[in-house]
Amino acid sequence: DGGITQSPKYLFRKEGQNVTLSCEQNLNHDAMYWYRQDPGQGLRLIYYSQIVNDFQKGDIAEGYSVSREKKESFPLTVTSAQKNPTAFYLCASSVQGAETQYFGPGTRLLVL
């Protein structure tokens, strides 16, 4: 089956800890994205990548980092510099940047 997978479904972070969220797609899409969703707010773009080995900051990149070493993978690291990381994180991909984006099932990050 083609699609986007995210793991884990739930993730717990301790103070001062870096954690990495996984996003994998087998749709052969060039573009991939990371969004953060908070209650009562729209999705906000953290980082996006249009091609392997290249990525750009979105609207709320501070405290996050990404890599794009393979076309199918776009992991997101939430660093200790992100002081309010509790949120629902969604990964997406698309054929080209402005076309329909396909979303993964999400990862909920909680702080212990």
Add this chain to the structure above:
Amino acid sequence: KQEVTQIPAALSVPEGENLVLNCSFTDSAIYNLQWFRQDPGKGLTSLLLIQSSQREQTSGRLNASLDKSSGRSTLYIAASQPGDSATYLCAVSSNDYKLSFGAGTTVTVRA
């Protein structure tokens, strides 16, 4: 900066009633507009995509209109069913590959 607003934030209707969901955006220089559905704790599913040159798109019971000059889009869902209960999100694409999302309208269809 593009601002996207969805009103109302929540809507409850009896089964069979038609649904009308509104989306407004501040910058009319858009590439396209998309409507998504999100079930609780899940990812987003794309419902309809309207290119900036189009006025509307239809898929089954769903119809979305776009008035770019006034910065408005409306999603119509005919003959609502309990399975239509979800949050509906509007998103606008600029030419630099970014989507700007509204906060969504949470719909409850009562059986």
